[in-house]
Every structure is written in structure tokens, then in C-alpha cells.
Amino acid sequence: MSELERRSIENDIAFHSAPTLLGVKCANLISFDRSEQAMTEYFREFADKLSDSGLCTVRLCKFRERILVYIYNEKMLSAWLSMPQVHDLLSEYGYTSDMSIGKKLHRLSLRFGCGSFPHEIGAFLGYPVEDIRGFIRNRGRNCVLCGYWKVYENAEKARQTFKTYDRCREILFDRLKSGLNLFQAVGGNI
Secondary structure (H helix, E strand, O other): OOOOHHHHHHHHHHHHHHHHHHHOOOEEEEOOOOHHHHHHHHHHHHHHHHHHHHHEEEEEEEOOOEEEEEEEEHHHHHHOOHHHHHHHHHEEEOOOOOOOHHHHHHHHHHHOOOOOOOHHHHOOOOOHHHHHHHHHHOOOOOEEOOOOEEOOOOOOHHHHHHHHHHHHHHHHHHHHHHOHHHHHHHHHHO
């Protein structure tokens, strides 16, 4: 992979996953249109260099020329998924408490079949349960705020969260602009 392609992948990851990479959010989902070989090579390196930080990646699905990659912090995700309200939501979609994170992600991957987008993905991205339920109930309409997700309750709290996520993105891009690669930029966290 060329240095230009590597930098482009790193910029995409930084743009879409800064809060997770900097330890503020449990997970992010990124859609790539690059070759599967380049992505596999890059994420193998990602796993090698960032596994000590608890960051993991999994390819959730491939649809036409796009690959959906899920980046998550294992400890944060585990804690989030074990919260009663999140567990209750996921149980409605066949996820059980005895499933490991890997098994839950495998089930999620299977639910992406035929180009459908499972609504419970919001739980895997750390979105508030009331907003996930609001999205489902309203079929994506009538939200009170739209940002990193569609908000149906507690708009002020969501606004503050969006500002925090924006700040993570700024911090990470400042580090990249200073000449660090993604692994170096993430190594320092916030």
C-alpha cells in the first residue's frame, strides 16, 4: 500500500472514529470503498499496533464495493452492552446475556444481510436507548436534533456529546497535521 493510500485511510478513520480512538466513545462504524486487500492489510497493522490500547476492529459486512468496519474499545463496549436498558433492547433482537462480544458482533454482522441495516446497531455505537427506540418508533422522522445520531430525547445532553465528539476529531486531526501517523496520534490519547 502506498503512503498516500495509508494517509487517506488514516484520515477516514480519524474523521469517523476519533471519539473511539481517543477513549471517549465505545465504538464507531466506517464505510470504506477501498480494495478489500488494502483494508485487510491496514487493519492487521491496526490490530498489531493498537491491541494494547483495547481497540479492536471487525469487518461487519461487504456490500457491492463498500466494506463496513466496526472499530471498538473492548472494555467500554462490554460495559455499555451490559447496562440493563441496552441489554433489554438487544434481547428484543435475539442477543443474549451469555453471548460474548464476538458472538454479538457476529450476530450483528449476519443481520446486515441483503443490504438491510439493523436498527440495533445504535446500541453497538453507544447511542442512548431512548433515541434508538425513538428512531425505530418514528421511522427516522420527527427527531428533535440531528447530529452524530438522530435525537428524540434530551437534546441538550446530545448537543454536549456532539461537541465532545467534534473536539476529539479536532485533537486527532491536529496530531495528524503535525506529522504523526494514526498510531502515534492515538497512542497519546487526550
